[in-house]
Structures are given as C-alpha cells and as structure tokens.
Amino acid sequence: MLKIENLHASVEDKEILKGINLEVKPGEVHAIMGPNGSGKSTLSSVIAGNEDFEITKGAIYYEGENIEELAPEERAHKGIFLSFQYPVEIPGVSVTNFMKTAINETRKARGMEEMRANEMLKQIREKAEMLDIDRKFLSRSLNEGFSGGEKKRNEIFQMAMLDPKLAILDETDSGLDIDALKIVANGVNRLKRADNAVVVITHYQRLLEYIVPDYVHVLLNGKIVKSGGKELALQLEEKGYDWIKQEHAV
Amino acid sequence: MDFKENMISSFMAFEDHVDVENPIHDIRTEAIKQFEKEHLPSKKNEFWKYTSLNPYFKKQYSVYPKLESALEFKDVKKYFIHEIDSYKIVFVDGVYSSYLSQTTHEGLDVCLMSAALTKPKYRLVIENYFNKVAPKDSLNSLNTAFSREGAFINIPKGKVVDKPIQILHFSTGNEANLLVQPRNLIVAGENSHVQIIERHQSLTDNEVLTNGVTEIFAKKRAIVDYYKIQNDRLNASLIDNTFISQKEQSHVSVHTFSLGGKLTRNNLQFFHEGERLDSTLKGITLIGDKQHVDHSTLVHHAQPNCESHQDYKGIYADHSTGVFNGRIIVEKEAQKTNGFQQNNNILIDDTATINAKPQLEIFADDVKCSHGCTIGQLDDEALLYLRSRGIPKKEATALLMYAFSNSVLDSVKIPELKNRINKLIAMKLGVSLGFDL
Structure with missing residues (x-):
C-alpha cells in the first residue's frame, strides 16, 4: 500500500529525513517512534503533501504510484488521511459543514454523486456516537476553542467520516487524558479492516497499549534505525531512547 | 466645459x-x-x-x-x-x-x-x-x-x-x-x-x-x-x-x-x-480586476448610553484597492457610549492594496470604545488542513474566505438574501459549494 524508498526531505535547505525505507501493507498497523526532533512529523507532513517540505532524493509510492507530484487534496482523494498533531482552528466553519464539504469534494473527485443529506446525517450521528462526541459540538466552529482532547477526537471523527485506506496518526495521544485516549484508540480500532492500514507516530508507548502495532520502527536523526514487533515499544518505554542512540552513536 | x-x-x-x-x-x-x-x-x-x-x-x-x-x-x-x-x-x-x-x-x-x-x-x-x-x-x-x-x-x-x-x-x-x-x-x-x-x-x-x-x-x-x-x-x-x-x-x-x-x-x-439606541455598520468587500471600493463611515455619538458596532471585512486581489476610513466621534455628553469597530483585510496577492484608517475622536470620559484593524494573507496552515481533507485548493480558499466574512453574513436577517449573497460570493470565487455557513 505504502512504500517509502530511501526518502530524503528537507525544509528550507535543512535536511531532516536522511534515507527512510518503510513498507506498509493492507491490514497492518505500524508505529513510528522516536525522540523529539527525529523527523517524525516531517515524515507525516511529506506523506500528506505539505509543500513546505521538499523531497530531495528517493520516493514515496502509494498503491504503486509515485505521489510526489500530487497535491494534498489529490492524496486525500486517493485515501490518505493525516491526523494533525496540531489541528488548525477555523472560526466560521462548523464541523458539520466542513465534513460535508470534505466528503462531497472527495466524492466529486472520485466521480461519485454527492452524498444524500439523510445518509450524511446518519453517518455523522453514528460516527459521533462512536467517539462519544456531543451533537452540539458538531455545530461549533472547527477546532475553535476546542480542548486538546476535543481536537484529537475531532480528528478521529473526520477519519471515521472519510474512511481512508491509509491513516497516519501524528502524535494523536499528546494532550489526551487516559479516558480520551481510550475513546480515540477504540475508535481507530473499530475502523481497522483487512484492506486499510494505520501508521501511528508517537513519542510514547502509551497509545500503543490500545492501538496494538504489528511493527514498531525507531526513527532517529532522520533514519529508521531499528524495527521490530510490538515488544520494541515496551523496550523503549523501559529504557528510553538513549540505548539506541548509543548503539547508533548519534 | x-x-x-x-x-x-x-x-x-x-x-x-x-x-x-x-x-x-x-x-x-x-x-x-x-x-x-x-x-x-x-x-x-x-x-x-x-x-x-x-x-x-x-x-x-x-x-x-x-x-x-x-x-x-x-x-x-x-x-x-x-x-x-x-x-x-x-x-x-x-x-x-x-x-x-x-x-x-x-x-x-x-x-x-x-x-x-x-x-x-x-x-x-x-x-x-x-x-x-x-x-x-x-x-x-x-x-x-x-x-x-x-x-x-x-x-x-x-x-x-x-x-x-x-x-x-x-x-x-x-x-x-x-x-x-x-x-x-x-x-x-x-x-x-x-x-x-x-x-x-x-x-x-x-x-x-x-x-x-x-x-x-x-x-x-x-x-x-x-x-x-x-x-x-x-x-x-x-x-x-x-x-x-x-x-x-x-x-x-x-x-x-x-x-x-x-x-x-x-x-x-x-x-x-x-439615548439607548444602537447602530450597526457591516460590510463585505470582495474585489479584484483593478476595482476600487472605499468605505467612509461615521458614527456620531451625541447622546449617552448608545452603542455602535462596525464590522468590515475586505478581500482584495488583482490590482484592486480598498479604503476603510472608519470614524467614531463621541461627544462630551455621550457618556456610557459603547463604540466598537472591527476592520479585517486579506490581500490575496502583491498587487492589491488596502488603506485602512480607524479614527476615534472621544470627548467623553466614561466610554468603551475599541477598534481592531488587521491586514493579512490567507493562513497557509489552515489551507493545508482543509486540502488534506480532500477539499481542493480553490474551494479551500473559498471556504476560508467565507469563514473570514462570516460574522457579517451571519447577521443578515432575510434568509433568501443571505443565500443570494452566499451565491454571489461563490460566483466571485469561481466555486460552487454546497455549504451554507
């Protein structure tokens, strides 16, 4: 589904990703862990198509297609979803209207009819319930004045509505208390199917107790330096990142 | 002649x-x-x-x-x-x-x-x-x-x-x-x-x-x-x-x-x-194509306990020019005046100009007056956020402009008129969006 080959990327001429290799297959959950500044958010931004970052070498293939030249919306139309670490506040646009627009623009791009209003309403109701989101919340302006937890829950709500093939969750656990974390994780788990994939990007192991990864990768200084199963996350939780740093003499 | x-x-x-x-x-x-x-x-x-x-x-x-x-x-x-x-x-x-x-x-x-x-x-x-x-x-x-x-x-x-x-x-x-x-x-x-x-x-x-x-x-x-x-x-x-x-x-x-x-x-x-009256002045300016729009407002507070609210949003592109000259005068007799003025502008490109000039002349001593004037560009981060959800650049830009001017549209009390203005704005922006903010 996603294949990253020797990816180098920079922002303002500063190289941040220095040769990443990663393959994600349908049905898999991958976790990318790493200390601050290791390039985790850059990786998610580059996959989502943030134009501030430049790919200097290597490539990202999604379903066999090199997506470097695709605009962020085109990537979304193909089924890539990025849950933002810091969702942007947009006063004046309600969550519901935003969702309607996003869904119908995506359907339009896929050559489908607009979603019927009653179907839309049904979907919104179901997904909001799943994430324990109050209906009133949906008529508020997008992310405006939302608590950290509300913002993250809203991200997963959008993910549920858009039903992506590949979801990248960038630090979705930050700012969440344990109850919110469980709700969010539970939501992600219920969306998991054999034909979609999730990449969880996180600093801490905490979220991985609830969203259990098939693979864990350690990102250090712009490279994946170690990969393993879910036990690797536990190791990191116990020992921190220093032992890996020493191993790789960073 | x-x-x-x-x-x-x-x-x-x-x-x-x-x-x-x-x-x-x-x-x-x-x-x-x-x-x-x-x-x-x-x-x-x-x-x-x-x-x-x-x-x-x-x-x-x-x-x-x-x-x-x-x-x-x-x-x-x-x-x-x-x-x-x-x-x-x-x-x-x-x-x-x-x-x-x-x-x-x-x-x-x-x-x-x-x-x-x-x-x-x-x-x-x-x-x-x-x-x-x-x-x-x-x-x-x-x-x-x-x-x-x-x-x-x-x-x-x-x-x-x-x-x-x-x-x-x-x-x-x-x-x-x-x-x-x-x-x-x-x-x-x-x-x-x-x-x-x-x-x-x-x-x-x-x-x-x-x-x-x-x-x-x-x-x-x-x-x-x-x-x-x-x-x-x-x-x-x-x-x-x-x-x-x-x-x-x-x-x-x-x-x-x-x-x-x-x-x-x-x-x-x-x-x-x-006394105890209120005045509301609101506007949306959305122009391009070398057009010129000049808003010159005055609220003359001459009596106590009155309110005025000004809210003007401007979006300027392609060699267009905007002027906002918003004046509030509060006479000595006009105690307990509440006079508010808000003027926010977005310049879409380098060729557009806005001349914004809030002007407050206050002669009373017990009043609440404020003015806020901003000139900026569209928020790139917000744009990326919308696009990453599948909303194309043009539509995302339009959505942000709607959002920007929403506080003005919001107070239009005739729904059919509001709808019409929504459509006119969508036409100006070259989008057809089903949303109604």
Whole structure:
C-alpha cells in the first residue's frame, strides 16, 4: 500500500529525513517512534503533501504510484488521511459543514454523486456516537476553542467520516487524558479492516497499549534505525531512547 | 466645459422640466449655489485621500435620459431577490418603472420621491425630513439640486412592514455618460420595523456614474435593516451617500456587500438623537480586476448610553484597492457610549492594496470604545488542513474566505438574501459549494 524508498526531505535547505525505507501493507498497523526532533512529523507532513517540505532524493509510492507530484487534496482523494498533531482552528466553519464539504469534494473527485443529506446525517450521528462526541459540538466552529482532547477526537471523527485506506496518526495521544485516549484508540480500532492500514507516530508507548502495532520502527536523526514487533515499544518505554542512540552513536 | 459648469448648465436645463414654484425648488436652488461654492472632492481632502474622482470630473454628463428605456422583467429578474414576496421600487436610468415596481399606499407609503415632492399630503413629511440629515458638501448638494426621483418610504407608528422592500436602479447604457442621482427618503415611525434591500445594476458595458443620496430617519424604538448589494459591472461607478438619524432606542443596521463595480464609494453616516439606541455598520468587500471600493463611515455619538458596532471585512486581489476610513466621534455628553469597530483585510496577492484608517475622536470620559484593524494573507496552515481533507485548493480558499466574512453574513436577517449573497460570493470565487455557513 505504502512504500517509502530511501526518502530524503528537507525544509528550507535543512535536511531532516536522511534515507527512510518503510513498507506498509493492507491490514497492518505500524508505529513510528522516536525522540523529539527525529523527523517524525516531517515524515507525516511529506506523506500528506505539505509543500513546505521538499523531497530531495528517493520516493514515496502509494498503491504503486509515485505521489510526489500530487497535491494534498489529490492524496486525500486517493485515501490518505493525516491526523494533525496540531489541528488548525477555523472560526466560521462548523464541523458539520466542513465534513460535508470534505466528503462531497472527495466524492466529486472520485466521480461519485454527492452524498444524500439523510445518509450524511446518519453517518455523522453514528460516527459521533462512536467517539462519544456531543451533537452540539458538531455545530461549533472547527477546532475553535476546542480542548486538546476535543481536537484529537475531532480528528478521529473526520477519519471515521472519510474512511481512508491509509491513516497516519501524528502524535494523536499528546494532550489526551487516559479516558480520551481510550475513546480515540477504540475508535481507530473499530475502523481497522483487512484492506486499510494505520501508521501511528508517537513519542510514547502509551497509545500503543490500545492501538496494538504489528511493527514498531525507531526513527532517529532522520533514519529508521531499528524495527521490530510490538515488544520494541515496551523496550523503549523501559529504557528510553538513549540505548539506541548509543548503539547508533548519534 | 469643466464639471461644475457642466452641472450648472444642466441645472438650468433641468429647471425647464420641474415646477419651480414648488417650495422644494428653493432647496434645489440653494443646493446648486452650495455646490458652486464647495470644492469638488480631491485628494487634498482628508476623506478623499485614497479615492480620486478626477477622471470622472473630466467627462461631460447628461443628468436625465433623453429617451426612456423599457425593460422586460425576465431580463432583469435575476437581480431581484425574487424568491420572496416584496415591495419593489424600480428605476431605469433614474426614471421610475411602474411596470417593474410594486408599490403601496395601504397602511404605509412605499412609492416615489417625485410623488412625495409634489403631492400636498406629503408636504409635512417632506418639510420635516427632506434634506435634514444629509451634510451640505459638494456631492450631496449636487444630488439635492437635481433631486426629483428616488424611493420614498414612510412607515407610520407601530407598523411592522410585512415584507421587505427592494429598491433597484438599472442602467441601460442606452445613453452615454449618464449621471444618475437618485434621492431616497425613508421615515420609520415609532415602533415600526422595516427591511430594505437596495441594488444598483448596469446592464451593458457603457459607462455609468451614480451619485445617490439616501436619508433615513428612525424614530423611537424603530427597527430599520438596510442591505446594499453592490455587484456591478466594470463600467459602473457608484458614489453612495447614506445618512441616518436615529431617535432613542431605535436599532438601525446597514450591511454593504461590495462585490463589484469600477469605483464604489460608500459614505455612511449615523447621527444619534436619542439615548439607548444602537447602530450597526457591516460590510463585505470582495474585489479584484483593478476595482476600487472605499468605505467612509461615521458614527456620531451625541447622546449617552448608545452603542455602535462596525464590522468590515475586505478581500482584495488583482490590482484592486480598498479604503476603510472608519470614524467614531463621541461627544462630551455621550457618556456610557459603547463604540466598537472591527476592520479585517486579506490581500490575496502583491498587487492589491488596502488603506485602512480607524479614527476615534472621544470627548467623553466614561466610554468603551475599541477598534481592531488587521491586514493579512490567507493562513497557509489552515489551507493545508482543509486540502488534506480532500477539499481542493480553490474551494479551500473559498471556504476560508467565507469563514473570514462570516460574522457579517451571519447577521443578515432575510434568509433568501443571505443565500443570494452566499451565491454571489461563490460566483466571485469561481466555486460552487454546497455549504451554507
């Protein structure tokens, strides 16, 4: 589904990703862990198509297609979803209207009819319930004045509505208390199917107790330096990142 | 012939067509003298610093059409808010079109200025209100001198007008360089309530200049909601002068949607003559294509315990220029005034310009006044966020612009009008979006 080959990327001429290799297959959950500044958010931004970052070498293939030249919306139309670490506040646009627009623009791009209003309403109701989101919340302006937890829950709500093939969750656990974390994780788990994939990007192991990864990768200084199963996350939780740093003499 | 001479000689010709014995003609004669005396607006005048009318003063104008033009309703239907029942006062090249209009004298007067100025039964209203709040500067005086036609709306005490009133001014361009000078008078009696929608629309590419004056009087506890739709073609220029006199506890709001036209100047002035009233001035300006829109507002707080709210949003692209000169004066007597002013602007590209100038003159010591003025660009991060959810760049940009101007649209009280403005904005932005914010 996603294949990253020797990816180098920079922002303002500063190289941040220095040769990443990663393959994600349908049905898999991958976790990318790493200390601050290791390039985790850059990786998610580059996959989502943030134009501030430049790919200097290597490539990202999604379903066999090199997506470097695709605009962020085109990537979304193909089924890539990025849950933002810091969702942007947009006063004046309600969550519901935003969702309607996003869904119908995506359907339009896929050559489908607009979603019927009653179907839309049904979907919104179901997904909001799943994430324990109050209906009133949906008529508020997008992310405006939302608590950290509300913002993250809203991200997963959008993910549920858009039903992506590949979801990248960038630090979705930050700012969440344990109850919110469980709700969010539970939501992600219920969306998991054999034909979609999730990449969880996180600093801490905490979220991985609830969203259990098939693979864990350690990102250090712009490279994946170690990969393993879910036990690797536990190791990191116990020992921190220093032992890996020493191993790789960073 | 320079502009002044052009106007004065036109006035002499005009006198052949009006009743010079009518007392109103004394006011006209006085006004043309005043016009002669006053300087024409120029950049030396602080309030015209960023808007030059010089090119307009170099042309020769005729002030009334020589031939009357008829329009078919089907050809102009789209310029009406036709989804709702309404009273309509329609002018074609400044001449009343009874065919397109729907006026009334039942329980209120929605009719013509020409009738009000000549019929004895309106004499008292005219004496009390005509030319009483419009300042005597050059362009207002010019309008007064040629005042003959326009909308006359007189709402008696306690009357809640059952449907909105639309005032439409069409220009056919059948005659070159026509200077149209509509004169409107609106008197809203005690406890009355009225909604008015006004639009100027040219129908061809011939140049047209309008210098309109509207006087509005809101008596005790009257509610007046006035909406101006300015979405004209690139050949049409409008100088709109609207003056409002408010009595105690009245509520008057004016929304101005400036979405097109070559040059648009909105002089909007509120004068307070009673306590505990409020004034609302809101606007959305969305232009490109070398267009120019100038909002020059004044709220004159002269009484205690009054409120005013100004909220103007501007989005400028492609060599367009905007001006916002927002004035609040708080007289010494006007204690406990709440005066707010907000002016936010987005420049879409490097070629667009905005001149923003908040001006607060406060002579009272117990007041709350604030002003906020911002000039910026669209938020790239927000744009990326929307795009990453599948909303294409153009639509995402439009969505952000809607969001930006939402606080103005939000207070439009006629849903069909709001819907129309939504559509006009979407058209301007080249998107078709199903959202309704």
